[in-house]
Amino acid sequence: MTSRFPRTPLLAGSDVEAKRAELRAYFHATFDAYESLFDVLDGDEAYYRKPISLRHPLIFYFGHTATFFINKFILAGLVERRIDARLESMFAVGVDEMSWDDLDDSRYDWPSVAEVAAYRAKVRSVVDTVIRETPFTLPIGWSDPFWAVLMGIEHERIHLETSSVLMRQHALAYVRPRPAWVPCRQAGDAPDNVLVDIPAGRVCLGRRFDEPIYGWDNEYGEHHAEVPAFRAGRHLVSNGEFRAFVEDGGYADDRLWDDEGMGWKRFARAEHPTFWVPGDGDWKLRLLTEEVAMPWDWPVETNCLEARAFCRWKARATGLPVRLPTEDEWNRLYDHAGLADVPPDSPAAANLHLDHWASSCPVTTFAHGDLFDVVGNVWQWCETPTYPFDGFQVHPIYDDFTIPTFDDRHAIIKGGSWISTGNESRHASRYAFRRHFFQHAGFRIVVTDTPVTNPASAYETDALLSQYVEFHYGDEALGVPNFPKALADIAVEAHRRHGNGRFERALDIGCATGRASFELARAFAQVVGIDYSARFIQVGARLAETGSLRYTMADEGELVTYHERRLDALGLAETAGRVAFWQGDACNLKDVFTDFDLILAANLIDRLYRPRLFLDDVARRLNPGGLLVLASPYTWLEEHTKREEWIGGFKKDGESYTTLDGLKDVLGAQFDLVQGPQPVPFVIRETRRKHQHTVSELTIWKRRS
Secondary structure, eight states: OOSOOOOOOBOOOSOHHHHHHHHHHHHHHHHHHHHHHHTTBOSTHHHHSOSSTTSOOHHHHHHHHHHHHHHHHHHHTSOSSOSOHHHHHHTTSOOOOOOTTOOOOOOOOOOOHHHHHHHHHHHHHHHHHHHHHSOOOSSOOTTSTTHHHHHHHHHHHHHHHHHHHHHHHSOGGGBOOOTTSOOOOOOOOOOOOOEEEEOOEEEEEOBOTTOSBOOOGGGBSBEEEEEOOEEEESSOOBHHHHHHHHHTTTTTOGGGSOHHHHHHHHHHTOSSOTTEEEOSSSEEEEOSSOEEEOOTTSBOOOOHHHHHHHHHHHHHHHOSOEEOOOHHHHHHHHHHHTOOOOOSSSOOSSSOTTSSOSSOOOTTSOEETTEEOSSSSSEEEEEEEOOOOBTOOOOTTOTTSSGGGTTTTEEEEESOOTTOOGGGGSTTOOEEEETTOOSSEEOOOEEOSOOOOOOOOOOBOOHHHHHHHHHHHSOOBTTBOOHHHHHHHHHHHHHHHHSOSOOSEEEEETOTTSHHHHHHTTTOSEEEEEESOHHHHHHHHHHHHHSEEEEEEEEETTEEEEEEEETGGGTOGGGGGGEEEEEOOTTSOOTTSOOEEEEEEESOGGGOSSHHHHHHHHGGGEEEEEEEEEEEOOOOOTTTSOGGGOSSSEEETTEEEOHHHHHHHHHTTTEEEEEEEEEEEEEEEEETTEEEEEEEEEEEEEEOO
16 A cells, blocks of 8 residues: 555544544545455456355445445444445345355346445445534444444455455456555565474453444453463464475375365365465465465465364474464464554554555564564464353444354454454454455464363353243343342241251252352352253353353344353352252152252242152251252143142142142141242243243241251
8 A cells, every 4th residue: 555554543532523533534544445455356247256156256345345334324323314225235244154065156136336336435425424423422432323433444444355365366367456456576485484482371361341442342351361381483384384285295185184174175176275376387376466476485375274284294294282373372472572553653563454565475574572473464373263252242233243153163363464454453353264264364383282272152042041041140120030049048048047057058959050059059068950951951060160151032033132141240150169060850869969958949840740759759858957948830731740740739629729738738747837938920031022920939848857
């Protein structure tokens, strides 16, 4: 680029009008750069021929970033009217994160290039007007409508890079060199890639929501980790270093590829890196608009699957534990090098932010301490799949930016490439692609015996399970207090007044997802939670182990909302070590489940296939003077309990025989009723506007000594 490309702006200060002018300049520079990139396409046909089968033709991306502004501005309330509903629908979705074997054969009635260019001009005018005329205050925050302005600009900067990758995969006949996009002309022999010792250290990742600079949702929250010492390649793996892998038959050796890599390799018929071009006697490298003699000292560009195969080859050849770095290890490299984000008013000390060339450059150009290219030149693949930091939230007007990548199939890339600008260039950014995809991405090797551990990323989507997680750990609904907590509080207080004086062991039978188990552990030294459902038990066990859980809730129709619940936010983190969860049948419990001072059975007896068997057996599991706490709405249904097994809720000898009557008859020989009956209401949310409101009857029984 002929002038310094503006950095992502700080969103704080005291002068709103100065900030307004800065944001206008930031927007127009971005919009100009994007259109300048598309100027490398040679003729209209280049817009409609797919560079690769897995992605849309470039006409989609030419229109997509413009329609994004309008679609998000509508959601944020910054504009009231659409410009062109047809285009804003056609270009809204389909930035196709497809599997390598999921071909998109859809046929679209794409508009002409001139029509899309005219639409972009209208969008430019609308966005300019919004920035000039919309009132806002500083700092601009995550929840402010004006945040959508930055969202649109940074989104276009992402597609500046992804579109350049597609152009690089286009046939040369469809692209032409342009003065604004001149590559590096320096090249030489590949350096020896020696290993550098990286000392152990702690990484603290994540951003505060009040930080006055734009970020994507996956950057927010907290993550802390102790990273053991390791060694890392001084340089990114170069074309010359990777050449040995190619010439040694690395692409043909199936032992070097995992199942995912094998599937992609066979589909793509890969024999060498995608941007390598075989020639007469030597290789060439495909750049944005031309092919050049292979610069062996530039970083090799591969997908993650190729990078992993190289690491296995290197490990076999050297006998060392070679692999890709984790996200935490990359951040240790960043801290070790003492780096900072691109300065606002001077060139980046890296091949980054379009400050130098429209291509990679030799891996020996930018030293960062005793390493090179810790940031810039090419993105660096990590072993870590995308996952949310603790405290992650979904932005309400862009709920599908990161969530679809929480699938253990998208690998994080770090460091940025020569065309990474704005948010992309910041070290806090967290972008990810499927492992078979191509960006301007390469890799650095690390040598370490430390195994890769990947944090859980998936959201629970089972509707019933999510309802119970929300029921146990979610927000209060319709003014009704949290039911499991209320029961546990009542049980603990009753045990203080009526129990045997021991607070050693408690049993939460029918514990579902476990909230009452954790609450009981505030008072009891050990709590056992048992439920028939393995899915429910796994939720409690996961919370005890990790302290957090993520899930979706039905909102309306196909729409869902995303939630994270944490034990520490509920004041329950310190109880996790005193709770153990087991799968079990309340009507056939193992003999080891005895010696309890309190047993809680919440909303259980009317769901058992033989409730009398459970009640007859429960006394031997309680210590003398221990309490049995029962709560149930007594909704007897034959789908759960055969009619002859009901405890009550029917006519007996011509008179109404309630479940409480039945409980007195069954438990009377060994228990005294010491509290209740008393009503305890509860609410289960099904959707945003549909809730089940039920009242459970609580009774507390003391086992006779």
